[in-house]
Amino acid sequence: MFVHRSWRHAQLLLIGAILAPGRRTVTSLLRIMGRAHDRHFVNFHRILSRAAWSPRRGARILLGQLLDAFVPSGPVVLAMDDTIERRWGRRIRARGIDRDPVRSSEAHFVKASGLRWMSLMLLAPIPWAARVGALPFLTALVPSERACREHGRRHKPLLEVGRQLALQARRWLPGRALVLVGDSGFSALLFLDAMRRARLTAITRLRLDAALYEPAPPRSPRTIGRPRRKGARLPTLLDVLADTSTAWRAVVVQDWYGAGERTIEVASETAVWFHAGLPAVPIRWVLIRDPEQRFAPQALLCTDLTRDPEQVVAWFVHRWRGEATFQELRAHLGVETQRHWSDTAIARTTPCLFALVSSVTLLASRVPARDRRKAATAAWYLKPRPTFSDALAVVRWVLWREQSLRSSRRRAHRTKRRFLLPSPWAYALCHAA
Structure with missing residues (x-):
């Protein structure tokens, strides 16, 4: 990734980012490493703003090391989510005003000025921590629509950026089975159809009033016109929920959003999700309800029709680990404390801090067990x-x-x-x- 001279500076910044408390500015990293009186301090700033190196190549190397350490075989489960880095400043041209997902709720809407990032994380079991961790390895900036308009560039919405990240992971891992878990923002037919074509299993939430259909009947020979994409209309999931003849099955989820074991009831079938003007996507829907009525009924979808409903639910509930990772980034690794205003430095610094979570986890796995127990x-x-x-x-x-x-x-x-x-x-x- 680096030439020799640049790597010496980058290595010092990497170790300093791990050791430094508080702000993760270049000056604080130089102070913690004992380089406060280095006259050539500008060379360390240039590693982020001007040096020629590829963060995408580093993401590929990091993903390979994470797979070798935690997921050497079996399906690779990925989580995709976006977050806002609250930043202010006239020179930060990619920032916008968006809904803050951390401070907002269903009844309270909070806006935040900052940078929106889309992160692709590996959901992998960490043996020494006895839990599943969300380890970021590929993070991309999603500039605001206003910033793209001012620079004469085409604005890419969140779904398009997420599609590009997922397809990049598919190109890096051509021989592995990939499973992508996302929230309701990725429950879009265009996005799901792109994942299905790329042989990538997508698991997201599903609206209870979604229009579901039977598969299209076989096309008879010498039939004129376009082939049918759907069959007869099926009842909505609201109707299935209210139907007393629905067959429910009790399932025990081991880690229900960090609250331990939870017994739920599921009902599942296959269908075709279709909307006029959009592609028809075959899905397996999984309807979930709580026997003790501690949460409202919800539905999930999976683009792989052969997956077991219990496995779909188990993969989806691990998605909340991504939110915990975002909180750890702000609490322990100084995200939102950077002071860069260069476009190149902004596009590099935050993804490096995201990847620092995975790097620290990798380094901790190489420490002897007696030291990790401390x-x-x-x-x-x-x-x-x-x-x-x-x-x-x-x-x-x-x-x-x-x-x-x-x-x-x-x-x-x-x-x-x-x-x-x-x-x-x-x-x-x-x-x-």
Whole structure:
């Protein structure tokens, strides 16, 4: 990805981004690495604003390492979601005013000024954390419509950017089965048809009043006219929900949005989703209801008709890990604290911070198990399993011990015992947000 000189600067920025608390500006990274008096500090800024390197190539390398570490075989489950990086400034030309998904609710609408990012994440089981993690590897900027109009460029909506990211992952993994999980924003016929043509299974929410049809009947020979794309109209999912003859089946979901086991009831069938002027997409719909009525009934769709409904629900409920990843990015990796205004630096810095979640998880998996077990536990706080903040603290602890606190550059020159980082120092240096 880099020439030798640029890689030396980029490596220092990478390690500094892991070690630095608070803001992730270039100056704070130089201070934490002991380069506050380096006269050639501008070279580190140029790594993000002018140096010739490809973040897309880095995303492909990172995806390969994540698959080798966590998903060596079987289907690759991906999650796609967008988030807003709240930024202000006249020179940030790609920003816009959008709905803030974090602060908004069904009854309260909140607008935010900032940059909208679309991220593609790998949903992979992390053995040492005993959970499924959302690991970003490919993130793209979605400029506002106003910014595209001012620069004379065609505006790409969220669905088109998401389609391009998913097809890029398909080109990188031609021999693996891919499953893409998204929220209701990706429940569009054009998007689902593109995923089906690319041999990529898509799982999203489905409207309860969607127009569902039977498959088109076989076309008889010598029939004149266009072939039929759908058959007879089927009842809507609202009608299926109200029908007393609907066959429901009890399913136990192991990790229901982080709340442990939850018993739900599902009903599933296949149909064709069709709307005038749009492609007809064969789907498997899965209707979900709670026997204890703690949440309203909802429906999911899967473009692979052969998938089991229990597997569809299990994959979909892992999508919330992406929201947890966005929160960890803001809390521990300094997203929204950057101060770049160059278009190139903006398009590179935030995707690198997103990928830093995956990099820290990879580095933590290479740390010995006895070091990973040193979670932030105390007599008054018993943590059953490590979280991302613990993984970040362990990686920082290893970096402080092995790189910054070594007494000699060569092992043969070492004449005194290795410096042991005291526990209070380790807490102050490694667990700072």
